[in-house]
Amino acid sequence: MSALGWEAVRAEVLRRIERRDWPPGAMLPTEEQLAAEFGCARATVSRALGELARAGVLERRRRAGTRVATHPVRKATVDIPVIRLEVEGRGQRYGFRVLAAAAAEAPAGLALRLGLARGVRLMHLKTLHFADGRPFLYEDRWLNAAVLPEPLPADLAAVSVNEWLVKTVAYTTGDIEFSAANAGPEEAALLQVAEGTALFVIERTTWLGEAPVTSVRLAYGPGYRLRTVV
Amino acid sequence: MSALGWEAVRAEVLRRIERRDWPPGAMLPTEEQLAAEFGCARATVSRALGELARAGVLERRRRAGTRVATHPVRKATVDIPVIRLEVEGRGQRYGFRVLAAAAAEAPAGLALRLGLARGVRLMHLKTLHFADGRPFLYEDRWLNAAVLPEPLPADLAAVSVNEWLVKTVAYTTGDIEFSAANAGPEEAALLQVAEGTALFVIERTTWLGEAPVTSVRLAYGPGYRLRTVV
DNA sequence: TAGTGGTCTAGACCACTAT
């Protein structure tokens, strides 16, 4: 077999797993042995096996070797784009309307989650996003303006806060939760659906270093699906 | 600055992005320049920047260089474990009950999606999964037994098909869709919730090479949240 | 065409852990 690149090695290993040459739980040869067989450097095999371990297909431990995962915890990667790009990516026209923007006292639960003092004032923004003029999602956001590197733009109608934030802050860490919720009266009216309709909800809290930046709840209109490939 | 490993390089680059030394859209120095500055090999810098590009923080193109993403499409990775492990991971006792298992003609839409002839017969399985004895999720699965490397176990009550499949087939490709749905009468009764309750739904279709293996719909009970960190 | 990222190599050392 002529020398292989790391992608070819990964493909060949996957083929052997599919064919059950290496069934679940089976131990693979060492990197050195595989490198000899494939006629490439050990680093190349290491890269290939490392990718498969990251994907959850293999389990690797020093000294213990590499085996095919018996309980593969598959990793699905979902893209979290800016809302405008998400809409435009579906070939639809994007629009949004800021329904409310005012400083307000953070609810106790939120302040706790963000590690802020009780009663601290945050910006509270409510935005409705449209696709082809129809309601697409309802955004309810709390924003800690104090930690932003520059003040919020005066004209909130020009660029959605969603987009302004990712452009301005660029790198944040945070957590995301996906869930389902029945539309309440307010959401139902805004999204133009019947009360109680099942909505797909994304809740996100983001941090800039140690400082809490924003906590947002996105309620998507009915029919929304988040897709990914494994 | 003494020599850094790739994780230290990644952290330092992230720090500079956070501090807006390199704001969104900014061009980074070349790998060679960074390697010289950090006192490490170019491959080390390459690894670090490659990870950040994969995460969506950087955009890299040959000849054009590396820049901070202006519209960071953040990649969130969600773990898709076996249901039993998911329940046990929450510290709860797992159980399941097979409600129905019978060969049946695949609905036209499903056959089309799987690329199978109309009217082909598949196994149709309905399973209710429990956490601490309470309904956790309702699974509705179509299974193409013809492509399995070994026959389904006779005793379906011993191991859930979910788990048997990942142990037996090991590596599959497929797509996953997350959505929200109102509980229908059957689901509501099984999950012991009111009809119309918003349920979190995962739909998955998996393939073994070119052959369709299974298509499954998982309807989680109320309150379920899928979490991830970005 | 020249400059940048992407990959490969051969070798080395380190980190972890089964024995």
Add this chain to the structure above:
DNA sequence: TAGTGGTCTAGACCACTAA
């Protein structure tokens, strides 16, 4: 303690693409 994966290096060549 020995064996395995994880990482780093210095150098090389290739692939892509902006100029």
